[in-house]
Amino acid sequence: MNNDNDHLKGMMLRMEEVLVLTYKKSEVYNNLRLYVRKPKLPKSDASCIIFFHGAGFSNNKVNAGQFQHHAAHFSSLGILTIRAEYRPLELEGLFSPIESLKNAKSAIRWVRENSELLGIDRNKVIAAGASAGGYLCLCTAMISGFNDPADNLFTDPAPNAMIVFNGGVNSEALIDLFPNEKEQLIQASPIEVVREGLPPSLFFHGAEDRNIPYEDIKSFNNKMKSKGNFSRLIKFEGLGHGFFNYGNYDNEPYQKTLLDTEEFLREVNFWR
Numbered sequence: 001m002n003n004d005n006d007h008l009k010g011m012m013l014r015m016e017e018v019l020v021l022t023y024k025k026s027e028v029y030n031n032l033r034l035y036v037r038k039p040k041l042p043k044s045d046a047s048c049i050i051f052f053h054g055a056g057f058s059n060n061k062v063n064a065g066q067f068q069h070h071a072a073h074f075s076s077l078g079i080l081t082i083r084a085e086y087r088p089l090e091l092e093g094l095f096s097p098i099e100s101l102k103n104a105k106s107a108i109r110w111v112r113e114n115s116e117l118l119g120i121d122r123n124k125v126i127a128a129g130a131s132a133g134g135y136l137c138l139c140t141a142m143i144s145g146f147n148d149p150a151d152n153l154f155t156d157p158a159p160n161a162m163i164v165f166n167g168g169v170n171s172e173a174l175i176d177l178f179p180n181e182k183e184q185l186i187q188a189s190p191i192e193v194v195r196e197g198l199p200p201s202l203f204f205h206g207a208e209d210r211n212i213p214y215e216d217i218k219s220f221n222n223k224m225k226s227k228g229n230f231s232r233l234i235k236f237e238g239l240g241h242g243f244f245n246y247g248n249y250d251n252e253p254y255q256k257t258l259l260d261t262e263e264f265l266r267e268v269n270f271w272r
Contacts, residue, residue: 023084023110024103024148030090032103034110035064035083037075038119047124047270048080048111050159052104052133054166054242057087057095057177064089066130069246073258079271080120082111086136097132097174098184102148104136105157112155124270127159131211131241134167138190141199146188161268162201163261165244168212169220191216194223200230202264204257206239230268234260 019036026032039046051071055062064083071081086103087095108125115122127137139146141158151157168174171189175182201224205217217233224231236243236253243253265271 024106026103029088029095029099029103032085032088032107033064034085034107035068035071036118037071037081039075039078039080041078043078043119045121045124046078046080046119047126047265048082048115048118048120049074049126049128049163050082050084050107050111052084052086052127052129052136054129054131054133056132057097057100057174058093066245067128069254070128070258074261077262077271079265080118082107086133094177096181097135097171097178098146098181098188100132101136101139101143101146101188104140105146106148106151108140108157108159109151109155113152123160125159126161126163126265126270128163128165129167130165130244131167134164135169135171135190137162137164138167138169139188142190142193142195143188146184159199161199161265161270163264164201164203165257166205166209166212166241167203167217169216173212191220191223194220194227194229196227196229198224198227198229200264200268201232202261203231203233204236204244204260205233206236206241206243208238208240211241232264 021034022031023034024032051067053062053064053066064085067083071083075081084107086100112122129137170191171185174185203217205214207214221231221233244257246254
């Protein structure tokens with residue numbers, strides 16, 4: 001799974017470029033890539049944010065570019081940012097949520113295993129995701145099964161913190177789209193496995209979201225807190241799915257997510 005170390009070292013010397021690295025090769029999905037932006041003033045103990053885009057496990061206009069502006073902002077603050085592919089860009093159709101979860105776990109493992117070369121603290125890996133990508137963030141932290149057997153399973157795929165943008169918390173919504181994966185999806189439903197000791201979490205959600213109802217996220221957040229977890233939900237009145245994307249609503253929601261994320265990262269000691 002790892003690229004040649006000397007090759008990676010050479011690439012990482014170009015501090016301000018977006019570096020495209022392959023973290024995994026699949027016969028079905030071809031090459032899966034990470035789009036890495038190293039901070040201008042890197043630190044050996046820097047945090048890392050891995051962004052997982054949305055699009056409901058289908059190939060459409062939403063891809064790894066969704067979070068490019070968020071990534072550039074946090075890179076400017078000294079945080080290494082990575083935008084991850086978990087399904088191919090070149091192929092059309094629907095892509096298994098379970099295989100996507102395996103790929104998301106592989107991406108986090110790859111980052112931890114290459115933390116020294118990336119110049120980050122392996123214990124400050126933050127998973128951020130939108131919609132389907134938000135669901136993947138939660139599953140990497142909460143669902144113990146569904147690992148790629150080619151991975152080093154001794155490397156923890158759970159993030160140290162999570163930032164979820166209108167993310168799914170209940171896999172029931174996926175069963176109609178993927179009936180052949182019903183039993184697996186029932187096992188991969190974050191709402192059913194909330195427990196103590198989960199990573200600190202920040203949720204952004206629109207009050208008028210018709211894809212993933214706000215009340216579902218409110219219930220999930222309350223359940224997280226009832227188990228003693230640090231969990232914060234920020235409600236965006238009058239807004240629906242995808243409100244936070246760069247360019248929407250004169251960028252006011254986008255800017256608020258930046259500021260609220262900065263506050264969250266300070267509170268959990270991942271940025272100062």
